[in-house]
Amino acid sequence: MEQKTKVTAPEGAQEVWIKREFDLPLNLLFKAYTEPELVAQWMGTKVLKLESKRHGSYQFETTDPKGNAHRFNGTIHEFKPEKQIVRTFEMENTSFPIQLEYLTFEELTPTTSKLIIQIVYKSLSDRDNMLKLPFAFGINMAHDRLQKIVSRLNQE
């Protein structure tokens, strides 16, 4: 299967690039980032606040399978409609430092568009930790399951 989303983590640079081409006109792609009810739908998150403007801010809340709520927030530093959003991203109640995100929106054809996200981290090791998060999450899930299996074996 073709990889529609490309991620690059340049060696020695505390940043990550995420690139994706969409089968959507530019205005719709941009709208997906600025209208609270649409953001909520595709991110699978509760949008507590989203002020799509320069010096506006946002706060999202997601609930994990165990029912714990996690909040994310940030401030929008630059807002150029259908061109660029620059914003910070913070995971509340974690030790992960705040990151800076540059989102660039481009029209490819009248029906297709492209999004480039450059994420800048506090340090190289902070970047690597963030990249490992989904991987580590998968491994932890396996450990949880194993623990359940082992405790069930012990009960028998």
Added chain:
Amino acid sequence: MKLRRDVFQAIADPTRRAIVTLLAFQAMTPTSIAENFNSTRQTISKHIQILNECDLLKQEQRGREIYYQLNPDGMKEIADFIEPFRKMWDTRFNKLEEIMKKHQSNS
């Protein structure tokens, strides 16, 4: 023809991840693997088959029994830690595309 499956799709399933974790400790027969789960033997066999098709497992015949263990070469692909991060964004963006297409046709 043996279908080459996606390794990450293989370990996306919690039961299959549990099988991989069990096999990280020792080689096991399909019967002994299945004893660890509430699912039927057939369901577990199917999971083992998928893991095997992804080259995550190695088979070894010992007498009448087949023993499964992890294939270190297959596991290398998983160790590429950026891939789950990419998959996460890919899934998210697929959702964005799907929702905005619906939104487009409604308006």
